[in-house]
Amino acid sequence: NPLQGAQFVLAAHRVNQLPADVGAEVAFAGRSNAGKSSALNALTGHKSLARTSKTPGRTQQMVAFSLPGVVQDEMSQAAPTRLIDLPGYGYAKVPEELREHWRQEIDRYLHDRKSLRGVVLIVDIRHPLKEFDRTMLEFCFGTLLPCHVLLTKADKLSRNQAAQALAALRKQLDASTPVTAQIFSSSEGTGVEAAREAVMRMLHG
Numbered sequence: 074n075p076l077q078g079a080q081f082v083l084a085a086h087r088v089n090q091l092p093a094d095v096g097a098e099v100a101f102a103g104r105s106n107a108g109k110s111s112a113l114n115a116l117t118g119h120k121s122l123a124r125t126s127k128t129p130g131r132t133q134q135m136v137a138f139s140l141p142g143v144v145q146d147e148m149s150q151a152a153p154t155r156l157i158d159l160p161g162y163g164y165a166k167v168p169e170e171l172r173e174h175w176r177q178e179i180d181r182y183l184h185d186r187k188s189l190r191g192v193v194l195i196v197d198i199r200h201p202l203k204e205f206d207r208t209m210l211e212f213c214f215g216t217l218l219p220c221h222v223l224l225t226k227a228d229k230l231s232r233n234q235a236a237q238a239l240a241a242l243r244k245q246l247d248a249s250t251p252v253t254a255q256i257f258s259s260s261e262g263t264g265v266e267a268a269r270e271a272v273m274r275m276l277h278g
């Protein structure tokens with residue numbers, strides 16, 4: 074597993090507190106409680122690298138994890154690779170001010186972060202494409218930033234229902250956009266290998 078050596082680096086309240094904007098990174102985004110942190114743990118093969126919780130709104134920072142792989146920068150120097158766990162979006166019980174803060178910081182992150190190579194959008198397979206998800210997909214369409222959708226918690230549906238949810242999502246995605254999608258389950262390990270490959274493709278091209 075090429076993501077195995079992931080290590081916690083820091084947690085940031087603002088984009089400018091993140092590690093230096095060099096190398097390549099992939100961000101995990103999605104609604105609160107969708108299963109972002111769990112997906113990150115499944116992909117890196119760690120049980121509790123990223124903190125997960127039954128209570129929505131667990132991740133209240135941008136959390137950076139370093140990866141062992143390197144990329145070459147413009148000067149052909151080895152530069153680091155990272156994963157970023159973004160705070161969950163859309164949890165109603167988080168105070169409005171804080172929600173607005175994260176809306177702005179996520180927006181700033183997406184627009185300003187030069188090392189960002191792609192987004193893993195985590196969507197609960199039982200509630201596809203809420204407003205946040207659509208906004209994120211539209212951003213990716215508009216900027217040609219690669220996006221890979223994990224329809225997670227697939228263990229909550231039958232195989233047939235899960236396949237139908239994926240087909241329904243793909244129908245909504247324009248074939249000309251850089252968005253791919255798959256079925257996923259952190260608890261059962263469904264689709265973990267394919268998702269790792271998607272992350273590696275985004276990081277290393």
Ligand code: GTP
Binds near residue numbers: 128160228
């Ligand atoms: P925030 O940080 O609060 O935005 O949430 P998150 O998106 O990081 O979600 P997290 O990974 O903390 O998971 C939320 C809840 O969903 C936890 O109770 C997890 O155990 C559960 N969960 C996550 N992934 C899966 C999955 O694939 N299957 C099932 N059945 N439960 C899952």
Ligand code: MG
Binds near residue numbers: 109111124125131161
């Ligand atoms: Mg989280």
